[in-house]
Amino acid sequence: MLHSNLQKIISRLDAMSMDQSGDRQVREFQQYGVPVCKVIYDQVNGEFIVDHYQQESQLVFDNIDLAAIEIYDCLYDFRHSF
Numbered sequence: 001m002l003h004s005n006l007q008k009i010i011s012r013l014d015a016m017s018m019d020q021s022g023d024r025q026v027r028e029f030q031q032y033g034v035p036v037c038k039v040i041y042d043q044v045n046g047e048f049i050v051d052h053y054q055q056e057s058q059l060v061f062d063n064i065d066l067a068a069i070e071i072y073d074c075l076y077d078f079r080h081s082f
Helices: 005-018 064-079
Strands: 024-031 034-042 047-052 057-061
Touching: 005 024, 005 034, 005 064, 024 064, 034 064, 047 064, 057 064
Parallel strands: none
Antiparallel strands: 024 034, 034 047, 047 057
């Protein structure tokens, strides 16, 4: 059975969007135990904010697929920087 890293990311983002415990949900994505990026889901605006730690940049997405691809790219770049 093949395992998709992108599918795992989408599952985490989907869980964030379904969580109604607050206006903002925050998750951190790590590679080898090192924090690589943080994602904030804004319930009010329906936006995912991806905060890259290495690049010190922040991107905003209103589409779960685009946010997942950005997170995947961030993790991939970190993993292949060694």
